[in-house]
Amino acid sequence: MKKQIITLTAIAALSVGAASQASAQSSYTVESGDTLWSISQAQNVTVEQLKGWNELSSDIIYPKQQLEVASAEKVEVSQEKxxxxxxxxxxxxxxxxxxxxxxxxxxxxxxxxxxxxxxxxxxxxxGGSPISVPKAPQEVAPAKTASQAAPAKTAAPAASEQSGKEMTVSATAYTAYCAGCSGVTATGIDLRSNPNQKVIAVDPTVIPLGSKVWVEGYGEAIAGDTGGAIKGNKIDVFIPTQSGALDWGRKSINIKILN
CATH class of the missing domain: 3.10.350.10 (LysM domain)
Structure with a gap:
């Protein structure tokens, strides 16, 4: 009986040690291509929390940099919903x-x-937790022959893969008050309530949605919208007034994807 008690005690000690080790994993080593935004999404925290925990005054981080991403003191496990x-x-x-x-x-x-x-x-x-949303069942289409098969679509590039990329694009302008426009972008930005927001519409297979982009003659903007006519190396810059959008016209400019 005594031996059994000792064995159970040893198992309990091992369990506590494993739990302590798991809870101690509260840091993250920055890899090439990482941004505060991408790390915050992976760790289910906010950019503001990451900057506060690591005393960062800007969004600039470097490969091999150690960042605190969570701790028992900073993140409540059982946060009230x-x-x-x-x-x-x-x-x-x-x-x-x-x-x-x-x-x-x-x-x-x-x-x-x-x-x-x-x-x-x-x-x-x-205090929420992810809710899994079941996908609607898809109809199985008849098999196509090789001659009928459509060409495969190119997957949208990840923001980290495109970071630092420069390109020349054809740029037009749009407003939030065009015919049939709701004023809300594809990513949920309300342009009528935020007329000073710098937003561009992009082709997500070329420039990932959510990227920060420097635009020649416009400044730093967020890739926050899409458009049926925005395909390939083409963007649409948001300008609050119709006269300003008309003055912009169509021009060939340089852009740089910042993250």
């Missing part, structure tokens, strides 16, 4: 910013796959 009631004029992007979380996290916590929300909806804004 709280909700927010959607008001008229709200967007997912605006709600996520107001509560210090990413757009992807907000959508994951609420099982949202699109960008449509309505006044009166209740959204989890803290």
């Amino acid at each position: 709280s909700t927010y009631t959607v008001a008229s004029g709200d967007t997912l992007f605006k709600i996520a910013q107001a509560h210090g979380i990413s757009l992807d996290t907000l959508m994951s916590w609420n099982g949202i796959t699109g960008h449509w929300i309505y006044p009166g909806d209740k959204l989890v804004v803290s």
Whole structure:
């Protein structure tokens, strides 16, 4: 009986040691191509939290840099869940910013796959957990012969793969008040409520959505929108006024993907 007690004690000690080791993994080594935004998405925290924990005054990080990403003192494991009631004029992007979380996290916590929300909806804004949304069953199409098969689509490049890339593009301009426009971008940015926001519409297979892009003659912008006519090396820059958009016209300019 005594031997059994000793054996159980040893197993318990091993279990505690393993748990302590798991909880101690609270740092991350920066790899080439990483950004604070990509690390925050992978660790389910915000960029602001990463900067605060690591006393960063800018978004610049370097390969092999050690970053604190979580700790028992800084992240509550059992955080109380709280909700927010959607008001008229709200967007997912605006709600996520107001509560210090990413757009992807907000959508994951609420099982949202699109960008449509309505006044009166209740959204989890803290202490949530990802909700798995089942995909609709797909119909199986008849097999095609080699001559009928469509060419495979090129997958959209990751932001880290495109970081630092420079290119020449054809640039036009648009406003938030065009015929049929809602004023809300493909990533949920409400341009009518944020007329000073620098946003460009892109082809996501060329410039990943969410990238920061320097645009010649426009400045630093977010790749936050798409458009049916925006294909290949072409962008559409958001300008608040119709006269300003007309003055921009169509021009060939240089851009650089910052992250």
